[in-house]
Amino acid sequence: MTRVGIFTRTTPDGPHPHREIALLRQVADANGWIETGVFVDDNGTDLRELLQAAGEGTFHIVLVWSLDRLTRSPHTFFSIYKRLNNANIRLVAVDPPFGVTRPRRSLSKEPAVRQLIEDFEAEREWVFDHGLATRPSKGLR
Numbered sequence: 001m002t003r004v005g006i007f008t009r010t011t012p013d014g015p016h017p018h019r020e021i022a023l024l025r026q027v028a029d030a031n032g033w034i035e036t037g038v039f040v041d042d043n044g045t046d047l048r049e050l051l052q053a054a055g056e057g058t059f060h061i062v063l064v065w066s067l068d069r070l071t072r073s074p075h076t077f078f079s080i081y082k083r084l085n086n087a088n089i090r091l092v093a094v095d096p097p098f099g100v101t102r103p104r105r106s107l108s109k110e111p112a113v114r115q116l117i118e119d120f121e122a123e124r125e126w127v128f129d130h131g132l133a134t135r136p137s138k139g140l141r
Contacts, residue, residue, distance in 0.1 A: 002060040002081050004033040009069050010042040020040055020065050028063060047071075051080070054089050061090045067098060067116045074117045 006024045008017040028035050036059045039046040047070075053064065054059055062084060063071050070091075073075050084091050092099040096115060128134075 002031075002033045002061060003036040004028045004061040004063050005036055005050060005053060005059040006038045007046070007062055007064050007070060008038075008040055010040060014042070020069075024063050024094070033061060033063075037056075047080075047134070051083055054084055054087050057087070059089065061092050061099075064091070064093050066095050067093050067113065068119060069093075072116075072120060073115075074120050074125070077116055097126060 006021060006028065008020050008024070010017060017040065021040070025035060037053060039050040039053075041047045041050075050062065053059065062070075067077060070080060070093075078125075081091060090099050098113070
């Protein structure tokens with residue numbers, strides 16, 4: 001039997017993600033996967049617990065609604081993906097689909113990963129455009 005760990009994230013001003021968890025449970029059931037844990041992250045703690053459980057072989061798949069529910073940082077995403085991949089654990093996202101099959105091309109060319117990177121870049125530009133951070137200087141001084 002294929003075991004699955006469900007992961008979602010809360011936002012400071014948002015509701016508890018009960019609906020998202022219910023939808024992910026439906027996806028797991030439809031695929032015949034056995035749920036072995038639900039990790040609801042609000043401050044990084046459950047992400048660490050998820051990665052620890054993955055390292056212990058608690059499940060074969062980490063199921064998320066979308067990759068940006070796992071992390072908004074491309075650097076962190078690739079780090080998590082590498083850890084899961086090294087433990088032979090598949091990362092599966094529902095929308096947009098990711099991980100249903102093993103990537104046949106460069107990971108950064110997968111549509112769901114491209115979307116994560118593009119969203120990150122757009123948020124970063126917004127922060128710079130609104131004066132909330134300064135752009136890094138170009139070249140050497």
